[in-house]
Amino acid sequence: MPLFERKPKQKVLLNTDVMMKCMCGMCPVQAESACSQPKLKMMMDMRASMGMKSEGIPAGSMSAMPSQMGEMKMPNPEQLPGPFCSIGKAACNDLDRNKACICNTCQVYKDYNLMAGKPVEHYCFNGQAV
Ligand code: SF4
Numbered sequence: 001m002p003l004f005e006r007k008p009k010q011k012v013l014l015n016t017d018v019m020m021k022c023m024c025g026m027c028p029v030q031a032e033s034a035c036s037q038p039k040l041k042m043m044m045d046m047r048a049s050m051g052m053k054s055e056g057i058p059a060g061s062m063s064a065m066p067s068q069m070g071e072m073k074m075p076n077p078e079q080l081p082g083p084f085c086s087i088g089k090a091a092c093n094d095l096d097r098n099k100a101c102i103c104n105t106c107q108v109y110k111d112y113n114l115m116a117g118k119p120v121e122h123y124c125f126n127g128q129a130v
Contacts, residue, residue, distance in 0.1 A: 008130035011112050012086040014077070016050045019043075023106040024082025028099040029124060035092035039081035046075075084123035085114060097125055 012018055025043055030036040077087035084090060085108060101121040103109050112129065119126035 008118075010086070011114065011117050011129040012083065012108060014083070014086045018083050018086060018108050020047060020050060021107040021111070022083040023102055023108075024084060024124070027082075027102050027124075029097070029101060029122070030081060030090065030092070030095045031099075032096060033092050033094045035094050036081045036090075039079060039092070042075065042079070043081050082124070083108060085109070085112070085129040088123070088128035089126070090124040095124055097122065 022043075024030070025040050030040075078091040080087055081090070081092075085103065103114065103121050103123065109115070114120065114129050117129045119129070123129060
């Protein structure tokens with residue numbers, strides 16, 4: 001085993017393009033999650049407010065870079081109901097793992113060729129795409 005293992009690189013940066021294309025809000029896995037409902041509402045409101053271009057922002061640093069996402073106050077990743085391929089596992093623990101993951105129908109999945117990454121689905125449970 002190597003002395004220093006390199007951490008796999010995050011594939012999907014958190015930016016307005018990814019936020020706008022994210023299908024997590026329509027996913028059956030979190031459709032019945034009571035915990036996710038306020039997060040989903042907030043995401044819808046955020047998407048409605050987004051209208052400008054942004055550059056890639058590493059997950060975890062959104063709140064530090066409000067100017068790139070407009071003047072709105074950005075939540076921390078744990079307050080978001082996706083994109084889980086970018087931010088990693090869901091903070092809510094009432095998601096239904098038995099429901100089908102719709103990630104492979106998402107434009108983000110295609111844009112970042114997530115089929116070739118790991119994990120290949122259920123990022124909300126399995127963690128961010130690398
Ligand atoms: S690929 Fe899946 S986790 Fe990533 S934004 Fe789309 S629906 Fe969400």
